[in-house]
Amino acid sequence: MNEQRRDAYLTLINALLACPSGEEGKILQDNAELVDAGLLETMVRVVLVLTERGDEQGAQFLTEIASQLGTMLGLTSSRPNPDVQLDFLKQVLKTILETQANAQVIDALLQKNLHLLDENFAQVLYDWGQLMRAELKAEQAQNLALVIGEFSNLIEPFSGGNEANNLEIAIAGYQVALTLLTRDQNPETWATLHHNLGTAYRNRIRGERAENIERAIASYQAALEISTREAFPTDWASTQNNLGLAYSSRIRGELAENIEWAIASFEAALQVYSRDGFPRQWARTHYNLGNALVNRIQEEKAENIEQAIACFEAALQVYTRDAFPTNWADTQNNLGTAYLYRIQGETAENIERAIACFQAALEICTRQEYPSDWADTQNNLGTAYGDRIRGDEAENLEKAIASYHAALEVYSRDTFPQQWAMTHNNLATAYSHRIKGEVAENLEKAIASYEAALQVYTREDFPNYWASTQTNLAAVCLKRIWGEKAENIERAIAIYQEVLEVYTFEAFPLNWAETHHHLGNAYSQRICGEKEQNRTKAIACYKTALDAYNPDDFPDQWADLQINLAAIERERMEG
Incomplete structure (x- = not known):
């Protein structure tokens, strides 16, 4: 509701x-x-x-x-009695007051009453809170807001029951507290409630992901109206760090701009978080900043990656294997990803470093103890083996496929939809390049995996991932052996044309140019339609791509396009 x-x-x-x-x-x-x-x-x-x-x-x-x-x-309900749920809510709030929000006591109380913490409990809390607002005087309402806020703080990370329900209850609690307490009455608590509400929305499972992130950003920004660097430096830094995480996850707006906002927020937090004064926060913020720099679109890519590597290595000064084994492993995993993307240095050596980082992470992140982290690292290890230069190529691809399949033992569409889609996308790429096995069968497996990824990567929710996966799918359609060749080419053309609705020149000039290049290739191979008309369309696509690919900055792409144009002219001359 x-x-x-x-x-x-x-x-x-x-x-x-x-x-x-x-x-x-x-x-x-x-x-x-x-x-x-x-x-x-x-x-x-x-x-x-x-x-x-x-x-x-x-x-x-x-x-x-x-x-x-x-x-x-004709309605009946098997849900818990709302009367019982309301009584339990009052019991919890009373216990919070009596124990001064003792987490251990509250945790035990919640564990004994998991059946009451259903999807309806958040509504019971919200409605009761709204009605109490009309009954209580200002001071009483403020005191109730403080207790409800503590309840939300305790139930949000609560490990029992249903995580989605717990987050809904926490959100309802923060919302109620913010209606009972005004900014003027208690500005510091008001800011804290907004900060915590932002985190709950950022982690929310239900609702539209894009809208949840927008609400998280709005809540953090509200908190920063009070939690300024001058008045509350540590609160300001904490909120800046979380605001950076929200911008890193943002779906709406321009991706490049969102990443810049994230970087600015992390860098702001580091103005307060020093290694000596706040070592864990300093390490965590460097870790977050490293992730943002890896994904950065603006500025020089090579320099962004070098800065990301420096951030992860800084984090590892605090996140040692002995002191913080899980943080160490997580940072090793992301450092490995940065080495995969690295432009400077020898490519083969960078990939070997990436593999070493992933393998180090897997020493801590076992499937039994940390299944989701294990799966994430297996996915990354698969990518490294797929790109590996050293060793036998066929064997490297087999290791890549094995790693992706391992990750999918944990990643299901229901529990980890985005990771499941990402791993299927990567698995498809590995199958499309596979050397062992039947080529035709490998291509079919690639198509099936890309189509699986697109079940999650919809244009509405993940436009960039959708466009990237569609581009990969179109390339495999052009190579497909099974099915009617003409039909496979028509499908590829249709996909590229759809992708160009996302990859616009203004937003993604290089992707736009690359897609026009691919579309030109598809038209040059086209069987349906008039041959000369297809040639004309191919030439138009190639020339359009040249608007972005100049010979100085993109010599390889420019040369390929010139070769393709020359090939079409030669075909025309030969009749």
Whole structure:
């Protein structure tokens, strides 16, 4: 249930409670789009609050309407009784007060009542909090906000129950607390609540990912209105670091600009976090900054990677294997990724360093103890073996495929959808280059893996990954042995044309040029249509690509395009 609909339910219920006798039917008819199971659930929770306030008449009135609607809609529920959930919520809040938010005590209490922490508990908390706001004086409301905020702090990282439910409960708690406490009353707590709400939204499982990240960014920015560097330097640095993580994950906006915002935020945090004063935070922020620099689009790519390597190596000064084994392994994994992307130095040596980093990480990140980290490193190791120069090429590709399959033993579409898609994309690339086995069968496996990745990498949610995976799929379609050749080429052409809707010249000039180059190749091979018309389209694509590929900066691409253009002219001359 989203916030807008939840508020609409409460508005409708208030209208029913305030209306003259006999007008209930008309009000419900005018709001027929709200008459559903969600309205009934909200009514039940309001009845509980009315009863607690001593408004027996209102409670009875609403109970009768809910009963009639339930019969009309034929609704039954096996969920926990909201009355019991509300009582438990009050018990938890009381315990937080009595124990001064003792995490161990609260954890044990939550563990004993996991059945009550369902998807409806967040709604119970939110509705009760909203109704309490109208009942309490300012000081009482502020005190309740502090306790509810502590509850959210404790349940967000709670390992028991359902993680998605726990995050929804935490978010509802922070939202309620922020309605009970104003910025003027307690600005420092107000900022802390916004900071924590931002983190909950950044980690949220439910809802649209893009919207969750936008809310996280807005919450962090709100916190920074109070948590300035001058007044609260450590809070400012913490929020800047988390804001950087949110921008690193951002889906909306220009990717290059989002990464720049992330880098700026991490660098800001490091103005406060020194190695001597805040060693762990200093290491963590260097780690985050390294990740952003690896993905950076603006500035010189080679220099970005060198800076990323320096950041990871800085983090490893604090994250030693003995003191912080999991952080050490995680940083080794990402350092390996940076070496894979490295431009400076000898390529073969960089890949060997990457492999060594991944293998080091796997000494700590075993499948049994850290399955998701193990899978991530296996995926990266697969990429390194796929790119490896030293050793036997065929054997390296087999090791790459084995690593990707290992990662997919952990990564499922349901539990790790993005990682599952990424690994399928990488596995497809390995199959498309495989030397061992039947070529035709390997290409079919590549197509199947790319199509699997595209189940998650949709254009709406992951436009860049979608475009990249589609580009790879089109290339395999052009090489495909099975199926009708003409049909395979038509499919490739259609894919490239769709990809150009994402890879625009303004946003991705090099991808735009590369895609036009590939599209020109597809038209030059096309069987359907008039031969001369296909040649004309191929020439147009090649010439368009040359708008971005000049001979000084891109000599190889420029030369390939010139060769392709010459080949078409030669075909024309030969008839």
